[in-house]
Amino acid sequence: MNENVAFKSARLAALAGPCRFDNAEALAPFLTAIKTRHGASVLGVIFYGSCLRSGDIREGLVDFYVVVDDYRRAHDSRLSAAANRLVPPNVYYLEAADAAPNTGADKPSRLRCKYAVISEAELAYGCRDALTSGLWGRLAQPVAIVHARDTVIHERLRMHCGQAVVTLLEESLPVLHAPLAPAEVFARCLALSYGGELRAETDERTTRITAQYSAEYARRARDAIDLLDLAVHIDDRGLMRWQASAARRRQARRLWSARRPIGRLLSVARLSKACFTFGDAVDYGADKLARHTGVTIEVTPRLRRHPLIYGWPVLWRLYRQGVLK
Structure with missing residues (x-):
């Protein structure tokens, strides 16, 4: 890796933040079960979603991306590996005994999660080059890397998440109107991303999510500025301003128009596949x-x-x- 590439990788990792979860030890039953199911193919596990935001893994369903080195090694059957390769990711359901159940309970409580299996190559592509926003929209938000095979993998996963921030901003800013507060930039970008999928969440939910962590979203927007291929700056009032050519704006609008039907078709395909993999x-x-x-x-x-x-x-x-x- 040359010096410039190494420097950019470090910048992207820093943009993603520390990617920590303070109660990571409580996830150990999940991580053990996932590694048992998918063996030595597991490179890392990324925790994201509502349970991460609330900090409570006992309410709702915990969300993970399980990053693997090879789909065939990760699955028992060639059919599952082929399905994962054809329409990634495969999504699975898992229950595990609570490592710290509520005292006084008649029986140990159960933790529940759903996790998506994705190769690192597909993760990198999805955070950088994918047309649809499923990966770069989710991983541009704060996440926690709760397992990594080693420190090199940990930093690579942080780098991919940092790249997701850059992609979200580069794809979204040309269709937004400046100036906006940095946290509001993220709220608008995430609303666009959510609109590119078949989802039940509303724009109001996106606003609530960003408002809850407005300081972190503002940091991400500010720290990404000199990594973007757009002219972006912060004015004297602390608002973000940017410029994009007319051609860039037209292209961005066309891409977002295409993402909506394509994203919905992919969502339906993944829902269909989940009927076989998700209890x-x-x-x-x-x-x-x-x-x-x-x-x-x-x-x-x-x-x-x-x-x-x-x-x-x-x-x-x-x-x-x-x-x-």
């Missing part, structure tokens, strides 16, 4: 929908047994009603 996928989806939107759906035994047959009318109705966007 209780229908119940999980119904619970998440109710928590984020207040809309409840009836999970019938028929829907639970055959989601690929009876789930489509439900999804279409929710989409037509504007619940899924």
Whole structure:
């Protein structure tokens, strides 16, 4: 690695922050089970999402990206490896005994997680070059690297997460109007990213997320400025201003227009695949929908047994009603 590449890699890692979780030892049952399932292929585990933001891993479902070196080594079957390679990532459900259950409980409580298996090569591509925003939109937010094979892998994962910040800003700023406060820049960028997928979350939820960690999002926006291929600066009032050519703005608008249908198609493909890899996928989806939107759906035994047959009318109705966007 030459000196310039090493310097940029260090800058990107710093942009991602320390990537720590203060209660990482509580995740040990998950990490042990994941490494047992996927063996020596596991390079690292990235913790993200609502449980990381709240700090409470006992409420809701913990979200991980499990980064592997090779899909075939990571899976027992060639079919699973091929599915992961064709439409990454594969998503799995896992329960583990709570290492520190509530005292007085009749039986040990269970921790729950879902995790996505992705190769480091796909992670790097997804944070830097992917058209859709699924990876760079998520990993531009604060995450925790709760397992890494060694310190070199740990720093590489931080670098990929820092690259996600750069990609999110470079893809989003040309379609936004300056000036904006740095934290508001991130709120607008994340709203664009969420809009590129089939999701139940609203723009208001994005605003709440960024408001909760406004200082960290502002730091990310400021620290990324000289890594961007745009002319960006902070004015005397602390607001971010940027310039993009008319051609760059037109290209950015076209890309965001394309992301919306493509992202939704990929979301549907991944939902279909999750019916085979994710235990209780229908119940999980119904619970998440109710928590984020207040809309409840009836999970019938028929829907639970055959989601690929009876789930489509439900999804279409929710989409037509504007619940899924």
